[in-house]
Amino acid sequence: MAGRALRERDGGRTAGRLTSPHGWAAAAFARNAGDYERARPGYPAAAVSFLTRRLDLAAGRTVVDVGAGTGKLTRLLRATGAHVVAVEPVGAMRDLLPADVEALCGTAESLPLAAGAADAVTVAQAFHWFDLDRSLPEIQRVLRPDGRLAVLSNRRDLDDAVQSAFAEVLLRHRAHPSLELEFKPVVALERSGVFTVLERKAFPFVHELAAGDIVALAASESSIALLEDDDQAAALDDFARLTANKPDPVRLRYVTDVVIAAPR
DSSP states (O other), X not given: OGGGGGSOOGGGTTHHHHTSHHHHHHHHHHHSHHHHHHHSOOOOHHHHHHHHHHHXXXXXXXXXXXXXXXXXXXXXXXXXXXXXXXXOSOHHHHTTSOTTSEEEOOBTTXXXXXXXXXXXXXXXXXXXXXXXXXXXXXXXXXXXXEEEEEEEEEEEOTTSHHHHHHHHHHHHHOSXXXXXXXXXXXXXXXXXXXXXXXXXXXXXXXXXXXXXGHHHHHHTSHHHHTSOHHHHHHHHHHHHHTTTTOOSSEEEEEEEEEEEEEEO
């Protein structure tokens, strides 16, 4: 059952790591970096074009991609001509970042950068993992006075039958509560007293993947990666059934929300 992944194991030696959000992220993404890179969606060209304009990304500018993961957004930022710095705490994910990108080990709460080092900061599909009381002042610190922050979040379009079924299976099997379901980046930023939201825009898109890769997509979820062996196998079998009789590619509908904010 879901709670088994969070119980005390080995005399309680792993309990603290597995019962905190940072512990969930570190343990899960170290295990499933390959699945994440293989199956997770990227970001639509329209969303990237929008943030490129709003952040004024171009040659001579520096953008820091915080919580860069395997580089889903990082790769797209390179095309702007800006100097891209990727900050990612999980070594297995950092190893999959492009070789020609400056990749640093660090967290949003303790960025390995000097004050005023960045013209812009991006956070893609990672904001909900942050300790906002610590990370937002830290992001403000590394931004130049006229710098901007862009937060990107991919959400499933639940009018898509496969996406709706995926969400239902995930709810039945997940090893920890969702950090995204009730999390609203706009509200969090405005309440912080550190940033002011300037603009928000939504970009629908379609992510195509092989029918069999629905299992990798599920395995890339932290709450599935943290399940114990038998529980995880049962969950992945349920996910596999969602596309068992569907032809390639499977088309999954998502919406990318982009929030642009400025330091107060």
